[in-house]
Amino acid sequence: MxxxxxxxxxxxxxxxxxxxxxxxxxxxxxxxxxxxxxxxxxxxxxxxxxxxxxxxxxxxxPYCLSCSLTQVIPSTQNTQNVSLWTRVEDAKRRLIYDLRRLRLPIASAGGFQLAFEILSDEHGPVLTGHESGLITVNLAEADDVQREIRRVSFREPYRTLLGHFRHEIGHFYWNALVHEGGFLSPFRLVFGDETENYQAALAAYYARQDWSDDPTSHISMYATSHPWEDWAETFAHFLHIVSTLDSLAGLPLSLDARAQHTLNDPYLESDFGALLELWAPLALTINRLNRSLGLADAYPFDISPAVKGKLHLVHMAISAFRNRHESRAAR
Structure with missing residues (x-):
């Protein structure tokens, strides 16, 4: 930003x-x-x-907008927990900032209120996930070593706290943006049939022996597990894109008038093509900068034509939702 x-x-x-x-x-x-x-x-x-x-x-x-959404926190008697909880809330504030910039609500029309619980593995395994508006985050994801171990174990090119938050919030907004937003038919055309048994699909995904896959159809391997996960992964990448472009807006660069218009507020840009036109060279540049410093690529993904179509649907669903609510407010 x-x-x-x-x-x-x-x-x-x-x-x-x-x-x-x-x-x-x-x-x-x-x-x-x-x-x-x-x-x-x-x-x-x-x-x-x-x-x-x-x-x-x-x-x-007495809490801020972000902290007030956290219903459960880890034990503060453990100083390590407090340190990791600090990192989790840092990432969550960036997420809430994203939502404010996109003008998305923190409650759905179906009645679900966005809430978070931040749990540690001290008293049993914790799975990061979403259910009916409640997002659970495993405190261990704030530990760089533990998160890297999990990233390698799950064969992921990218795993961050902010990425977790942006992924899980995609699940929260699926109902409002897709199901209630009138995008169910195009969703099934682009992402697939979400009525496929979710738990069975995840079990099959983790039981795979062959991890080779066509990288042109999904943004990540995990996106292949189920259409809902494909949506959440794609939604997270859309947030990655607009947030990073927002950071670009503050740099002393020479840009044409169209690019300057997009960077005036990437979160509200109505032209999806304009967003990707700026994102492609930026992603290439930040990856090259990282390599120059001996670091892994900051954005180790390729946006294929199929993935571009999925990102476009996310953008359309968000824009349509925002336009509907702003029209009602104006009336």
């Missing part, structure tokens, strides 16, 4: 900043106005002193 300005001195401040690097004044992020504010302008989230949350508290609770 792009950087923000300190309200005291005007210096650029990162999204996670709790203090200005220039004037050292304490800062908070206001998700309602999408701006940094001084601590005297609003109430601090009570988690500021515990996990370094730098968001303003909402009017009805």
């Amino acid at each position: 792009r950087e923000f300005k300190c309200p005291h001195c005007g210096q650029l401040s990162a999204f996670e900043a709790s203090e200005c690097n220039g004037c050292t004044q304490p800062l908070m992020f206001d998700p309602e106005n999408m701006a940094m504010v001084g601590v005297k302008s609003a109430l601090e989230c009570v988690n500021r002193n515990i996990i370094g949350c730098n968001w303003c508290a909402v009017a009805t609770t």
